[in-house]
Amino acid sequence: MTLITTPEQFKDQVTAAQSAYETSRQISPQQRAEWLNAIAKALGHHADELIELARKETHLDIARLQGEMKRTIFQLQLFAKEIQYGLHFEATIDHTDANWGMGARPDIRRMNVALGVVGVFGASNFPFAFSVMGGDSVSALAAGCAVIHKVHDAHLTLGLRTGEVVVEALKKVGAPDGLFSVIHGREAAEALVDHPLIQAIGFTGSLAGGRALYDRASRRTNPIPFFGELGSINPVFVTEKAWKIRQNDILTGYANAATMGMGQFCTKPGLLFVPRFEKDAVLPLLQQEFSTKKFAPLLSPNLRKGFEAALSKVSAIANVDVLIEGNGAEAPSPTILCTTVSAIKAKPEILELEMFGPASVMVQYDDESELAEIVALLEGQLTCTLQAEADENLSSFVDAVHEKCGRILWNGWPTGVTVSYAQHHGGPYPSTTSSARTSVGTGAIGRFMRAVAYQTFPDVMLPPALQENNPWKIIRRIDGLLAHS
């Protein structure tokens, strides 16, 4: 069962996926929604079994895994609803217009169609929500694509079993064979990026791994879009006023967000910018917070190695001190480092070093105005967070921050990423390889579609989404104006 996918098996899977895509590309969103809901139901049915597999392979606790399973099932159901609303088709109808300003306009109708077969790489840190049937897979299926999913080695048994559950669920409701399948092994992973029938890649992982695959996808004879969610440090900026009024609340929130899931979140706050403080003023509260928490081993030995290397690198930077030292146990307690804005301005490398695990850095500033200088030095981030008071006008600061990230939070913590219509989980490079797109929320579907226009077509020959009587009852733009059926 855990054998590596062979090149022959992989070729067969791609052929089957392409055929499944072609068979099903014109089905109604109602039909496709049934398939997504069937997967959701099957995951629910097998939840206990899958959660137990996940617990063994990831060391994540049951409550967290149950929450993640709930999220994964909800995501399938939400996307099933979303494709019936139909906004992702961006169906647009321009009727013939003899008086069109540049000269008579023919009847022309455009919609988004699925790309074809899509490759998805699962993440190590979310065994359900960003893995086999996570955000990338569900958005590609919702778009109408077939999916080949590369299971992450960190939870291989779970991944393969989840794959079986999904395939069985799709079979039961009559979806074509091959619409979804999993592969594993490095060779198959590279073949996934290279195969001419693969039309796009969804990826969640490290900057180094992601960039290598992005380069591979871009070098193809026919380059394909690579939607990689890579790394992020997620700075949190605390104003002088907020620190004065809410120091303890902020420290509690920080202690929680920085160590949630053992700090193994791409949205972990890696830098907390606060006014200069005395150690004694913050240490007891942080220590107390950590003393109430249970720690667990990191997701995998590989990840642990990477975390320790990054921690050493950041610790070795001049003027970086240890505020709280982790115990280095198998289930390690968190490390909080400490430095100053002046030190960063002198040598900004700390802004580029993500420590994926239970560690974060508190950065002290002398004057709030220094924060704008830090923002200017930032690389692209998934999130930036402001802790400020309601009567503070930070408009120009927010303006500067929005250049650097995909989500800005006001008095919150970035670690929760709700799946909704407005969610944006993305950001300028290197946080992602495609800043326009999101990997969380209903907006994620559009990544796996492209547009096709039909000019002066007989109604009966048009795809249903563009036929005059709107058989799918989707939302469309007609002669410039949005219209419900």
Next chain:
Amino acid sequence: MTLITTPEQFKDQVTAAQSAYETSRQISPQQRAEWLNAIAKALGHHADELIELARKETHLDIARLQGEMKRTIFQLQLFAKEIQYGLHFEATIDHTDANWGMGARPDIRRMNVALGVVGVFGASNFPFAFSVMGGDSVSALAAGCAVIHKVHDAHLTLGLRTGEVVVEALKKVGAPDGLFSVIHGREAAEALVDHPLIQAIGFTGSLAGGRALYDRASRRTNPIPFFGELGSINPVFVTEKAWKIRQNDILTGYANAATMGMGQFCTKPGLLFVPRFEKDAVLPLLQQEFSTKKFAPLLSPNLRKGFEAALSKVSAIANVDVLIEGNGAEAPSPTILCTTVSAIKAKPEILELEMFGPASVMVQYDDESELAEIVALLEGQLTCTLQAEADENLSSFVDAVHEKCGRILWNGWPTGVTVSYAQHHGGPYPSTTSSARTSVGTGAIGRFMRAVAYQTFPDVMLPPALQENNPWKIIRRIDGLLAHS
């Protein structure tokens, strides 16, 4: 005036552009629309002067250039309207929801924002509509970007003068200095793709040139999106029945579409698939059509050289015959070549050789079913066209064709590309480098934007597009449903 842009000048232009972008990124769509309309007005004011410059440099006739100017002005005005409707912001508001299926949802609001400074490469074949103030420039400005435009060498004097007109018009209405500027010369062009502040490239041109720049953009430390519209052969498929009923009409339409603008259109029909015919049955009509046309020199000596090389290459393919031989004059008459589907199936290279100029190939088939085999061999195209009768059911053929192109026409000719809401001018690689996106029509604006989400923000700190009372009166999605203000 025609001096090459120096590296120092270029740096100054980027700095000014970035500053102009930052100054203007939060202005209202109404204000931005005024700027676009001011450019439109200035072009109208200088139309005669610019058209005369264009005529001298491109050999295109006055009527064509007047039409193109009309299109260019209309495009600016349409985009000015479009940004006030506001769909390009994709403003999406999810209010707090304690009962959200995966757990309580915070208030989260997303919108598209401008990318920053964008580089645009003008095309040789449309001195107005795809040049200095063509589709790429206007969509980037509409998105809220600043634009640096690389003028095409084939109409340098016109390009520089158009740049002056645009800059002056923007200055008059108070747009920030540097929001738009032009450069020329190869060194500056490469610097444009490389500069860290450039956030995206719009390009229309050859496959070789476009791919080289795409690779350059992808290799950057921070890769940027490269929206390249490259090459296309635009096959036209004629059914047996249509050929029987409308042979003469089809030949007339073909003769016209293949030679319009001296065949220097990216949407020129390069291949016409028809049932096997006797030469004498088609030759007289084509010859008569051509005899009524006026020919002109090609756009530039370079382009002429490229056209002749491509024509030689295609002519030298086994089983490619000459049906009508062009006269090779300075203003050359068109060449129509002739081959068979069997020959293409044996050696499909003709499907990959664009002849940019007055030449096209008629391809004879023995049985209509062979057309599906040709579609399977096609590379990505901007357009594919079907000439068929209303009672023919070609659903599965259309299904196959839609995999290969961005626009499908039924009983039309691909050479007219209207600027409208539903237009899609794009297609799978190599017709473009980004099949999801269009370079013509209002959809083109989205290429130069990325999303940002704001979580639990005080209303007053939100961008106007996301404030509760919708001060810009744009269309938005609220708690899942689209709503007018």
